[in-house]
Structures are given as C-alpha cells and as structure tokens.
Amino acid sequence: MSEHEYGAGPVAALRRIAFLLERGRADTYKVKAYRAAAAAILPLSEDELRERVTQKTLTDLPGVGASTASVIADALAGVLPDRLAKAEAEHGGPLTSGGTELRGLLRGDLHSHSDWSDGGSPIEEMVFTAMELGHEYLVLTDHSPRLTVAHGLSVERLTKQLAVIEAINGHVGAASGFTLLKGIEVDILDDGSLDQTDAMLARLDLRVASVHSKLAMERAAMTRRMVTAVSTTRMNVLGHCTGRLVTGSRGTRPGSTFDALAVFEACAEHGVAVEINSRPERRDPPSKLIELARDIGCLFSIDSDAHAPGQLDFLVLGCERAEAAGIEPDRIVNTWTRERLLTWANR
Ligand SMILES: [Zn+2]
Numbered sequence: 001m002s003e004h005e006y007g008a009g010p011v012a013a014l015r016r017i018a019f020l021l022e023r024g025r026a027d028t029y030k031v032k033a034y035r036a037a038a039a040a041i042l043p044l045s046e047d048e049l050r051e052r053v054t055q056k057t058l059t060d061l062p063g064v065g066a067s068t069a070s071v072i073a074d075a076l077a078g079v080l081p082d083r084l085a086k087a088e089a090e091h092g093g094p095l096t097s098g099g100t101e102l103r104g105l106l107r108g109d110l111h112s113h114s115d116w117s118d119g120g121s122p123i124e125e126m127v128f129t130a131m132e133l134g135h136e137y138l139v140l141t142d143h144s145p146r147l148t149v150a151h152g153l154s155v156e157r158l159t160k161q162l163a164v165i166e167a168i169n170g171h172v173g174a175a176s177g178f179t180l181l182k183g184i185e186v187d188i189l190d191d192g193s194l195d196q197t198d199a200m201l202a203r204l205d206l207r208v209a210s211v212h213s214k215l216a217m218e219r220a221a222m223t224r225r226m227v228t229a230v231s232t233t234r235m236n237v238l239g240h241c242t243g244r245l246v247t248g249s250r251g252t253r254p255g256s257t258f259d260a261l262a263v264f265e266a267c268a269e270h271g272v273a274v275e276i277n278s279r280p281e282r283r284d285p286p287s288k289l290i291e292l293a294r295d296i297g298c299l300f301s302i303d304s305d306a307h308a309p310g311q312l313d314f315l316v317l318g319c320e321r322a323e324a325a326g327i328e329p330d331r332i333v334n335t336w337t338r339e340r341l342l343t344w345a346n347r
C-alpha cells in the first residue's frame with residue numbers, strides 16, 4: 001500500500017484517532033466526536049455506509065458530523081483520512097525515551113475507570129483497547145460511593161457491574177488470553193476505613209485504595225489514616241499515595257504530608273503494593289518516595305489510572321520511573337501472571 005492508502009475501515013479509523021488524541025492527553029470533549037461517530041456506524045453495513053456517502057446523508061446519523069463524515073468517506077474509499085494522518089504525526093510517536101524494556105514485561109494494568117464512574121468510555125471499549133495493547137488482564141477499578149463527584153458506585157451498581165464484567169469475559173472468551181478483572185478504587189476514609197462493605201470487597205479480584213478527600217490533613221493524622229488502611233483492611237494496592245498534581249488542566253497541588261517510612265513499612269509488612277501512577281499530571285509517588293519504598297522492600301504496581309482508552313498506553317511513563325529507580329521487575333506485581341496476581345491479592 002502506498003502511504004495514502006488505508007485498509008482498516010471507518011470504525012478503526014475513528015477509534016484510532018480517538019486513541020491517539022487520548023494518548024496525547026487531549027480533553028475528552030475533543031475526542032468524544034470520534035468515539036460517538038464510531039459507535040454510530042458500528043451497527044451499519046458497509047453497503048449502507050457507501051450509500052450514505054453517495055447520498056451525502058452520513059451526517060443525518062446522530063453522532064456523525066461533517067469532519068467525522070469525511071473520515072468515514074475517506075476510509076471507505078481506501079484513502080488514509082487527513083485527520084488520522086495528522087493524529088499519527090502529532091501523537092503516534094513514543095511517549096518517552098525510557099521504560100520500554102520493563103513495559104515489555106508488564107502483563108496488565110491494575111487501575112482503570114469506565115463511564116460507570118468518571119471515565120469517558122464504556123467498559124467494552126476499555127477492554128478492546130487493552131487487548132489491542134497486548135494486555136493479559138485489566139482490572140476495572142471504578143470509584144466508591146462517597147466520591148459522588150466521580151459517580152462512585154454503590155453496592156447495587158457495583159453488583160450490576162460485576163455481572164457486566166462476567167458477560168464481557170464470556171463474549172471475549174478464554175481463548176483470547178485476556179481477562180477483565182473485578183476491582184475498585186476505594187476511598188480511604190478519614191479514619192482509615194474503606195468506603196465499601198467488606199462483603200462487597202471480598203467479591204472482587206483486586207482492590208486499589210486511595211485518598212481522595214482531606215488531602216491536606218495534618219501529618220500525624222494522615223499517617224494514622226494510611227497505616228490503618230494498609231494494616232487493617234482488605235486492600236492490595238495503595239493508589240497515588242501523595243495525591244499531588246504536577247501539571248495539567250486541573251492545576252497543580254502539593255502532595256499530602258505523612259510519615260512515608262511508617263506507611264511503606266506497613267505496606268511491606270502487609271504485602272500491599274505501592275502504586276507508581278503513570279498519569280503525567282500525577283507522577284506519584286515522587287522519586288524520593290519510590291526510592292524509599294524500594295529500600296524498605298515494598299512491592300509495586302505500575303498503573304495507568306486510565307480514564308479513557310488511549311490513556312491505557314501511559315504505562316511506559318511509570319515504567320521509565322521504575323527503571324530509573326532500579327526496581328527489580330519481579331517486585332512489580334503486574335509483571336506476574338494472572339494466577340499469581342490473584343493468589344497474592346486474595347491470600
Ligand atoms: Zn484516584
């Protein structure tokens with residue numbers, strides 16, 4: 001094929017543009033049009049789409065506008081759409097220079113969000129993209145009830161989601177080598193308890209627990225809160241432990257202050273992994289804390305914390321930081337097989 005030919009079809013073209021924009025950290029509203037158009041044409045036959053191109057009625061479809069219609073028409077004609085070429089040129093290159101060796105050892109991702117909480121895409125779109133990235137597993141970790149701004153899931157909604165996860169795994173099939181795992185990003189409440197019932201937490205495959213409220217809590221109280229969560233609850237991964245923001249549209253904020261030695265010693269003692277959160281605006285923990293957790297002997301997980309499919313590709317950014325800190329791959333729990341991971345998480 002010449003460089004202007006394109007053979008993957010209109011749905012793939014629209015999905016690829018959206019993936020690249022998300023990977024390039026575009027705001028959700030800029031990406032929505034491509035995802036909506038892909039969803040709108042997915043059930044339609046190629047014949048119907050061709051007819052609509054001829055009749056110029058693609059834009060009559062809800063969710064298809066002028067620019068997405070031109071992507072569809074080009075892809076149907078076997079021509080590389082301009083918008084896709086531009087997105088590939090702008091956002092298709094490596095995200096960073098390091099981390100690729102470790103990234104090659106990761107089998108999956110333990111922290112991701114769907115549109116059931118504050119993510120931008122349906123669960124199945126996260127799954128397709130995770131499979132395309134070569135993941136063997138993805139843990140779906142939507143938020144817990146008290147995080148109302150992020151539409152945290154009640155026991156009832158999470159129960160429904162678990163049935164959806166089982167249905168998706170049924171459709172994907174064991175032969176695919178991929179499994180969507182049941183998880184949660186559960187809030188660590190002020191007293192160190194977790195924002196979900198123990199019975200519900202017990203039904204999940206893996207639990208990430210994070211602080212999302214009162215980040216500015218005084219040091220001793222924050223230390224108590226985190227040590228209590230790590231020591232007395234059913235958690236597996238301590239998510240973005242300082243809560244800092246270093247860049248991005250939400251602005252910046254300093255991390256929480258706590259006795260990191262005490263918190264990481266508790267993690268090591270209780271087999272809780274310290275998350276290296278790959279989101280560019282988080283870069284959490286800071287390097288000094290990664291090194292401290294390394295020296296204490298903690299386990300780690302390198303997570304995308306993706307809120308959109310393209311953000312699942314952020315993992316290499318966390319890998320670069322783990323490599324820089326010299327963390328042995330076998331201490332990173334998402335280099336493990338699914339069986340080993342689940343045994344650890346439910347011991
Ligand atoms: Zn979080």
Ligand SMILES: [Zn+2]
Binds near residue numbers: 111112113305
């Ligand atoms: Zn999250």
